[in-house]
Amino acid sequence: MKCPICERPSHFYARHPEADLYRCQDCGHRFSVLSAQDHAEHYERDYFERTHRNWFSNPNYALFARIAKLAVEDPGVASLIDVGCGRGAFLRYLKGWRQKQLALTGIDLWANLPEEGIEYVVGDVIATSLNRSYDVVVSLAVIEHVADIHTFADRLHGLCRPSGRVVVMTLNDNSILYGVARALRCLGIMLPFNRLYSRHHLHHFTRRSLALLLEHHGFVVETTLLHDAPLAAIDIPAPFSMAATALRLAVSALFATGRLTGRTYLQTVVCRRAGSHQMFRDARKDDGIGMVPLMRCRNEAEILQMNTSL
Numbered sequence: 180m181k182c183p184i185c186e187r188p189s190h191f192y193a194r195h196p197e198a199d200l201y202r203c204q205d206c207g208h209r210f211s212v213l214s215a216q217d218h219a220e221h222y223e224r225d226y227f228e229r230t231h232r233n234w235f236s237n238p239n240y241a242l243f244a245r246i247a248k249l250a251v252e253d254p255g256v257a258s259l260i261d262v263g264c265g266r267g268a269f270l271r272y273l274k275g276w277r278q279k280q281l282a283l284t285g286i287d288l289w290a291n292l293p294e295e296g297i298e299y300v301v302g303d304v305i306a307t308s309l310n311r312s313y314d315v316v317v318s319l320a321v322i323e324h325v326a327d328i329h330t331f332a333d334r335l336h337g338l339c340r341p342s343g344r345v346v347v348m349t350l351n352d353n354s355i356l357y358g359v360a361r362a363l364r365c366l367g368i369m370l371p372f373n374r375l376y377s378r379h380h381l382h383h384f385t386r387r388s389l390a391l392l393l394e395h396h397g398f399v400v401e402t403t404l405l406h407d408a409p410l411a412a413i414d415i416p417a418p419f420s421m422a423a424t425a426l427r428l429a430v431s432a433l434f435a436t437g438r439l440t441g442r443t444y445l446q447t448v449v450c451r452r453a454g455s456h457q458m459f460r461d462a463r464k465d466d467g468i469g470m471v472p473l474m475r476c477r478n479e480a481e482i483l484q485m486n487t488s489l
C-alpha cells in the first residue's frame with residue numbers, strides 16, 4: 180500500500196481492534212484503514228458534549244497565545260477562519276485580542292449559537308462554498324480526522340490569500356507518549372495503544388509527514404511548535420480515582436519527558452502560502468515517483484529553542 184503523504188511504499192504495522200495500521204518506510208507516517216464494519220466517527224452533538232467533553236472544556240490557551248503572536252499580530256492581518264472550530268474557543272479568545280480588529284469566521288459541522296463578532300458557518304469545509312479568502316487559516320486537531328487529506332490541504336490553500344498564513348495543529352507520532360504506547364503494546368498492555376490509535380484518528384503525523392504534506396500543497400513551513408494539551412483536556416480511562424490519579428501522573432511524566440526531548444504529544448506548524456501552487460503540482464507530476472523533496476529540515480536545537488514557552 181502506498182503512503183497517502185509521499186506515495187512511497189508503506190508496510191502493515193499493527194492490527195487495532197477498529198483498524199489496520201500501516202507505516203510509511205520513508206516519511207514515517209502511520210495511517211489507519213478502518214475495518215469493514217467500522218464507520219468513521221460521527222461529529223454530532225455527542226462528540227463535543229460527551230465523547231470529548233474534557234477536550235472542549237479545557238482549551239489550550241497557552242497555544243492560542245502563541246498562535247496569535249506568530250500569525251495574528253502582523254498589522255496586515257484583518258481576517259481569520261478557524262476550520263473545524265468546534266465550540267469556538269480559539270475565535271472567542273481572539274475577540275478583542277490586543278484591541279485588534281479581526282473579521283472572525285468559524286466553520287464546523289457543529290452549530291454554535293450566534294455570537295457577536297464571530298461568524299459561524301455550519302457545514303463540511305470541503306463541500307461548503309465560502310467565496311472568500313482569509314489572511315490566516317487555522318485548523319486545530321482536525322486534519323488527523325480527515326480521510327482525504329490532499330483535498331483538505333488544497334482547501335486550506337484555497338481559503339488562504341496569497342502570502343497569508345496557515346496554522347495546522349495535530350498529533351505527533353514521534354512523541355514520547357505515542358512511543359511508550361507502542362512499546363507497551365509489545366508487552367501486551369494494549370490500553371494506551373488502543374486509545375491513541377482509535378478509529379477517529381485516521382492519520383498519525385510525524386513531524387516530517389506533516390511538513391511534507393503542507394509543503395507539497397504550496398506552503399512554506401516557518402515554525403513548528405512542539406507542545407502538549409492541558410492535562411485536564413486528556414481523557415483518563417480509569418474507573419477508580421486512585422487509578423485515575425496514577426494514570427494522570429504517568430501522562431504528566433511522559434509530557435514532561437516529551438518537552439525535554441523535543442518529542443511532545445502535539446505539534447503545530449505555522450506556514451505561509453507560497454506564490455504558485457501550480458508550480459508544486461507540476462513539480463510533483465514531473466517527479467514520476469511521487470513526492471518532491473521540498474522539506475527544509477531545521478535542526479533540533481533551533482526548534483527546541485522556539486518552543487521553550489509551551
Ligand SMILES: [Zn+2]
Pocket residue numbers: 182183184185186187203204205206207208388
Ligand atoms: Zn510517506
